[in-house]
Amino acid sequence: MAVYGIDLGTTYSCIAYVDDVGRPTVLRNLEGTDTTPSVVFFESPDNVVVGATAKDSAVLEPDLVVSRIKRDMGQEVPRVRHDRPYTPEEISAFILRKLADDARTATGETVEDVVVTVPAYFGAAERDATRKAGHIAGLNVIDILSEPIAAAITYGVLNPDEDHTILVYDLGGGTFDTTVIRLQDGDIEVVCTDGDHELGGADWDDRLVEHLAERFQAEHPGAGDPLLDKQSEQQLRRDAEELKKTLSTRTQHVVRVVHDGRVATVEVTREGLIDLTRDLLDRTIEITRRTIDTAAAKGVRSYDHLVLVGGSTKMPAVAETLQKEFSLVPRLQDPDLAVAKGAALYAFEETYRRLLVAGRREQAEDMAARAGLSPDQQERIAGRTIKTVASRAFGIVVTDKETRRRGVAHLVHANDPLPAAVTQDFYTIDDNQTGVDIEVMEQAGAVESESPEDNGLIAEGVLTIPPGKPAGLPIEVTFALDASGLLQVTARERETGEELELRIQIGGMSEEDVAESRAALSRVQVS
Known part of the structure; x- marks a missing residue:
């Protein structure tokens, strides 16, 4: 029962699994390299090419090539190729298909169950879009994992008997974030995170x-x-x-x-x-300093290690500047491959734990035995916990009854522990209202703000209200943000006790759209 970890990157992607001696191993693609350029060439309506050949094709046929699609995840910005619009989820699905197909060639096994990583600072819409991309690719996405957590898992495996507080500085091809993580007795706790998903x-x-x-x-x-x-x-x-x-x-x-x-x-x-790029590096330093200040407010004032992740951290100026600014000696942690390896370890461990919870101990033990895990290692995996936090604040738009001024009421705040389930009552402002617009907003700036302009609309819906109701009717709104950062919002009118429940769709693609895309794109040849 092989499970895989996928680092779906802005510029390069890779896939890994746990081999038969328990080591996380990156699988090389058909071209013989560990990483695959995240570039898609629409050669024809029925054939797409992903990777190095697609990147080469960008010079000759730039109008048929798409790159950096990760930056568009969670947004409705289709790219038209051969007269067909492709969503960011669909384009990302082609990259995932390429990785899965090449892994099947390398191992002889079909890739089904995967964990896909995302930047820690990705919000609900981007995470949901990543999950949908996996489904369109024909994969079973068992979880969405933050990249710094994946890197921390790799780090913890390399240093299994040591407790550490680490600062992860993750500068990838298109995204940047910093995360403070505690490693204690094999458990992982995210203290806080910050970043910019348009900096890399x-x-x-x-x-x-x-x-x-x-x-x-x-x-x-x-x-x-x-x-x-x-x-x-x-x-x-x-x-x-x-x-x-x-x-x-x-x-x-x-x-x-x-x-x-x-x-x-x-x-x-x-x-x-x-x-030429001093201001870009300065932006990462500013975010890192903000993260350290947030961690200090939570009681973290010293660090054992500053871990560098992401291919862009190989630039010498990065380590030199970090050491100068924070008096910490940075260490490169397998920057190109650590995230995929950590995702593979997490996928393996999560599958093992789920088998135990489901009462399928024999299967779990067989899985562990094939990976060469000792009883102590099995016990450690079964007991490992991972605690994470919200990357941003989430709320809904509310209107003041007197001034009619619109503002955002946040129910979940950045760096709140996850999972989080928050319920709050709001009230109608007019007599005989027939409905309530529910606009779900996500923090867009560096800090939380009540101004709608400083937040991004990630979902909306309408809750119908029974006729003849006076102003002040209570509306119960619940935000449930799971440990993967995926959000579900429900709203209902409480006075009558009627089950007027609204489930809001996050992102541009509905589950029906995903199913249709999966069927349609399965007929497209990916190479």
């Missing part, structure tokens, strides 16, 4: 792209802007990413920028890259 290594790439284009124009002012030509732009993006990686090991590098039959030779130094 891709932004460093963008700065280099702009710099290379500017240097080209300065040398060839009559040639036009290479960023206005899609093929030139895509080539610049590839060059910028390679340049960034090269400058992690070398102090300078030369790039040839080709556009409109002209060539410019541009030299970029490591210090030059730091100057």
